[in-house]
Amino acid sequence: MEYKAYYVEENDGVFSSSIKELEIPEPNDGELLVSVSYSSLNYKDALCAKGVKGVAAFYPFVPGIDAVGTVAKSKSDEFKEGDKVICSGYKLGMNVNGGFGSCICVPSDWVVPLPTSMSDFEAMSYGVAGLTSAACIKSILDKGVVETLPMAVSGVTGGVGSVAAGILTKIGFSVTAITGKSSEEAFLKQIGCEQILNRDEFLEGGVRPLDKTAFGGGVDTVGGDILAKILSQTAQKGSVACCGNVAGASFQSSVFPFILRGISLLGIDSAESSIELKKYLWEMLAGEWKLDLSEQTKTIQLNELDSEIDKILDGLQIGRVVIKHGD
Numbered sequence: 001m002e003y004k005a006y007y008v009e010e011n012d013g014v015f016s017s018s019i020k021e022l023e024i025p026e027p028n029d030g031e032l033l034v035s036v037s038y039s040s041l042n043y044k045d046a047l048c049a050k051g052v053k054g055v056a057a058f059y060p061f062v063p064g065i066d067a068v069g070t071v072a073k074s075k076s077d078e079f080k081e082g083d084k085v086i087c088s089g090y091k092l093g094m095n096v097n098g099g100f101g102s103c104i105c106v107p108s109d110w111v112v113p114l115p116t117s118m119s120d121f122e123a124m125s126y127g128v129a130g131l132t133s134a135a136c137i138k139s140i141l142d143k144g145v146v147e148t149l150p151m152a153v154s155g156v157t158g159g160v161g162s163v164a165a166g167i168l169t170k171i172g173f174s175v176t177a178i179t180g181k182s183s184e185e186a187f188l189k190q191i192g193c194e195q196i197l198n199r200d201e202f203l204e205g206g207v208r209p210l211d212k213t214a215f216g217g218g219v220d221t222v223g224g225d226i227l228a229k230i231l232s233q234t235a236q237k238g239s240v241a242c243c244g245n246v247a248g249a250s251f252q253s254s255v256f257p258f259i260l261r262g263i264s265l266l267g268i269d270s271a272e273s274s275i276e277l278k279k280y281l282w283e284m285l286a287g288e289w290k291l292d293l294s295e296q297t298k299t300i301q302l303n304e305l306d307s308e309i310d311k312i313l314d315g316l317q318i319g320r321v322v323i324k325h326g327d
């Protein structure tokens with residue numbers, strides 16, 4: 001028996017992709033075979049599809065760091081055939097063929113039950129991006145933010161940023177969007193952003209060790225100078241979550257935001273979060289923090305992935321892209 005997958009191959013250092021029929025794997029003890037209904041496109045998947053080092057452990061490979069579907073075969077006591085499950089992170093789409101195939105074979109301790117109030121489509125309209133937003137928000141709320149000031153969200157038209165802005169708005173914060181796409185004002189207002197700062201204007205004047213306070217906390221999805229500037233403008237005892245590097249992997253700051261304002265910089269690695277935390281976050285996304293992402297989610301088939309991958313790498317994606325398997 002075979003399944004369909006977006007397959008990335010390397011020949012003499014050149015990476016190419018095609019849609020292939022692959023043999024359905026047989027689960028080992030402790031594993032599940034999941035028939036995947038939807039996956040989603042995340043920045044890491046785009047890097048994997050292009051052969052960027054540090055994502056896939058080997059090629060040929062099927063990317064896709066998240067998937068939702070139905071257990072087709074179980075070799076675990078935890079789940080049975082027919083159970084609806086979500087799998088994200090750990091080594092899915094890194095060294096285990098991922099959700100860009102209509103089947104995945106994964107250890108049962110990588111999956112969580114699909115919350116009862118969430119559809120397969122809704123789960124992947126969040127995907128890893130939504131889970132990461134939820135992890136960022138939980139971490140800043142747990143550590144503490146200044147509720148009377150706006151929350152900064154960078155990379156806000158992207159997957160992680162747009163969901164973070166939506167959740168923060170839903171739970172009562174005023175959100176300041178930091179974006180390279182000020183032309184997307186209608187979208188940014190629709191997801192709840194009250195203030196929109198153009199990325200270049202935000203960075204004008206450079207980054208000072210400490211600046212006038214503007215934010216009670218924030219979710220930074222881009223890194224680089226933008227993260228440094230958010231830190232310099234965060235108020236006493238605020239917290240900033242850091243999860244991405246599209247604007248740069250390094251940044252120059254000073255100790256002053258930390259030692260004179262007591263602010264916290266919180267690192268997020270949603271892929272390797274404990275399965276208990278993932279379960280909790282998925283329940284929050286299905287309940288108290290639930291958003292209707294249908295308007296900001298594009299649904300595509302495997303054969304439409306190439307152009308969407310180029311778009312996410314060019315920083316041009318808006319909202320979320322979900323991949324539907326089957327017809």
Ligand SMILES: NC(=O)c1ccc[n+]([C@@H]2O[C@H](COP(=O)([O-])OP(=O)(O)OC[C@H]3O[C@@H](n4cnc5c(N)ncnc54)[C@H](OP(=O)(O)O)[C@@H]3O)[C@@H](O)[C@H]2O)c1
Nearest residue numbers: 043155156157158159160179180181244245247269270315
């Ligand atoms: N740590 C984790 O657990 C984790 C999990 C998931 C994702 N991530 C990381 O989080 C980041 C965002 O992921 P995503 O899925 O949301 O990607 P995405 O959908 O491509 O969004 C990234 C957004 O960043 C902004 N941007 C793009 N290029 C930029 C540049 N050169 N300088 C400044 N801003 C730029 C753009 O938004 P605007 O035009 O609105 O500025 C873009 O839409 C990536 O680095 C990804 O690897 C980390």
